[in-house]
Amino acid sequence: MTQRAAAVSTAGRPGKAAIAGLGLLLPGSILILWQVLGHYGMISGMLFPTPYTIAESFVTLSSSGDLWSNLRISAVRALSGFLLGGGLGLLLGILVGLFRKSEKLLDPSLQMIRMIPSLAVVPLFILWFGIGEESKVLLIAKGAFFPVYINTFMGIRGTDNKLFEVSKVLGFSRIKQIIRLVLPAAVPNIMLGVRLSLGLSWLGLVVAELIASTSGIGYMMSDARQFADTPVVFVGIIVFAAAGLLSDTIVRLIERRLLRWQDSYQG
Amino acid sequence: MGEILLSITQLNKSFGTAGGQVQALRNVELQVQEGEFITVIGPSGCGKSTLLRIVAGLDTGYTGRVTLEGAEIGGPGIDKGFIFQEHRLFPWLTVEKNIASDLPLGKPEIRRKVDELIELVKLNGFEQAYPRELSGGMAQRVAIARALLRSPKILLLDEPFGALDAFTRAHMQTVLLDIWRRNRTTMIFVTHDIDEAVFLGNRVVILEPRPGQIRRIIPVDLPYPRKKTTNSFQELRLKVLNAFEKVDELELTDGAGI
Numbered sequence: 001m002t003q004r005a006a007a008v009s010t011a012g013r014p015g016k017a018a019i020a021g022l023g024l025l026l027p028g029s030i031l032i033l034w035q036v037l038g039h040y041g042m043i044s045g046m047l048f049p050t051p052y053t054i055a056e057s058f059v060t061l062s063s064s065g066d067l068w069s070n071l072r073i074s075a076v077r078a079l080s081g082f083l084l085g086g087g088l089g090l091l092l093g094i095l096v097g098l099f100r101k102s103e104k105l106l107d108p109s110l111q112m113i114r115m116i117p118s119l120a121v122v123p124l125f126i127l128w129f130g131i132g133e134e135s136k137v138l139l140i141a142k143g144a145f146f147p148v149y150i151n152t153f154m155g156i157r158g159t160d161n162k163l164f165e166v167s168k169v170l171g172f173s174r175i176k177q178i179i180r181l182v183l184p185a186a187v188p189n190i191m192l193g194v195r196l197s198l199g200l201s202w203l204g205l206v207v208a209e210l211i212a213s214t215s216g217i218g219y220m221m222s223d224a225r226q227f228a229d230t231p232v233v234f235v236g237i238i239v240f241a242a243a244g245l246l247s248d249t250i251v252r253l254i255e256r257r258l259l260r261w262q263d264s265y266q267g
Numbered sequence: 268m269g270e271i272l273l274s275i276t277q278l279n280k281s282f283g284t285a286g287g288q289v290q291a292l293r294n295v296e297l298q299v300q301e302g303e304f305i306t307v308i309g310p311s312g313c314g315k316s317t318l319l320r321i322v323a324g325l326d327t328g329y330t331g332r333v334t335l336e337g338a339e340i341g342g343p344g345i346d347k348g349f350i351f352q353e354h355r356l357f358p359w360l361t362v363e364k365n366i367a368s369d370l371p372l373g374k375p376e377i378r379r380k381v382d383e384l385i386e387l388v389k390l391n392g393f394e395q396a397y398p399r400e401l402s403g404g405m406a407q408r409v410a411i412a413r414a415l416l417r418s419p420k421i422l423l424l425d426e427p428f429g430a431l432d433a434f435t436r437a438h439m440q441t442v443l444l445d446i447w448r449r450n451r452t453t454m455i456f457v458t459h460d461i462d463e464a465v466f467l468g469n470r471v472v473i474l475e476p477r478p479g480q481i482r483r484i485i486p487v488d489l490p491y492p493r494k495k496t497t498n499s500f501q502e503l504r505l506k507v508l509n510a511f512e513k514v515d516e517l518e519l520t521d522g523a524g525i
Contacts (some may be wrong), residue, residue, distance in 0.1 A: 001501070106472075125495065162351070162353070162355055163355060165325060165343075165351075165355075166351075166355045167369075168325070168342075168343040169323060169325070169344075169345075169347070169348070169349040169414075170345060170368050170369065170414075170417065171343070171344050171345040171369075171417070172368070172369050173369070176369040180357075180369055181357070184357070184358075184359045187359070208398075233414065260397075261358050261359045261360075261397045261398075261399065262358070262399075263358070263399035264356045
């Protein structure tokens, strides 16, 4: 009886564990293949240190505390750049979304700035702000600004006109219209912008830290490159990936909580 | 009953379209007394929704006079409740928060009124549900409660049960009559369903299309609750239907088509 039940559950619908395992299948097999190839010397240990060597290097770095102090510095940079850029993006997105006049005033200039590649402004930022924290945070903020700005703007302009009519019939004040209608309606877009911004913040961080820095994960990597310490470079890559994934997961949890009213296709 | 609440005189309304000016309403005259239940019926394109939207203050650019308690309609507001064909609830708010909308649920008197209304529209147990979890009839009841919370002088309903199945629709008609008998809120109910018009209204206003104008106003003096199977109900139903057939003939000879 229990056997049959178990058979039905495995044959009928894949369990949660099976679905989670599906995502691990590809990276898992690549890791194993990599380790085997490296172990038998079929790929260069210099360019592709084996997963085991990388893990060793990770343990050394983390037990000496280097990894964590660098990670803390990097996280603070990414986060403050994200908060500065994303916050401004939200503010200006709301302003430009709500009022046609502010759109005419601000949007063309902002779109112009958007088109300037971040790398192109690095020399200027270094000249203006030195190689201290300001230039890095501002570089990250520039990247983080636009996804939130554009998506907030689009979310506000996408508010259903039918619901606007309802707000008029119910006698909403202008402020209530913004707080109770326009902003909630824009939340799905805003959250999308936040997720994109957060991803760009980590990218901007790497650019900033690889160019000129004496601390942070990016510095740790470029320093290791000079000494051809490839495992440390890999550790840096993995740490960036993990940090990015973690922050994205947190935002997704917030998103799910904020958007639990949504009735959409769940896959 | 007795006081004139809503007065419409010499109402004309035209729309500019690609093909030129189209007259949507011509010389509409209607006096609605306080506490009356008016149903407006007509084929699509007869301007019945336009008429309702003008009274609500949602459509402007008309000529003539439309007054509520003697004052010209200035714009939309809470004295004129409006129920749309779709429920138009805020998808991110629960049932009770949708009813309250911009009013604070934390205030004891708002809380009490909202609870009473939930009771009135029979939605107990669904206070915390989101609109996506409701059936069409339930969602429309929330919309009605939302309008009633503002104690409107007049409730305007634009084919509110048009998208519901026959059983739900019959149930909603009873619920609405129940509300009307308790609150005595003046109602104008637009529909294209003859049964519904005769079942609900004190008077049935028949509109004809192109241009939209009142063809007849038929008083329905059957006592409530009405039964759709009685002879007197069927007689009135035929009377309305006859008025309609003349509209159809007119349309055919007119060559305007649909």
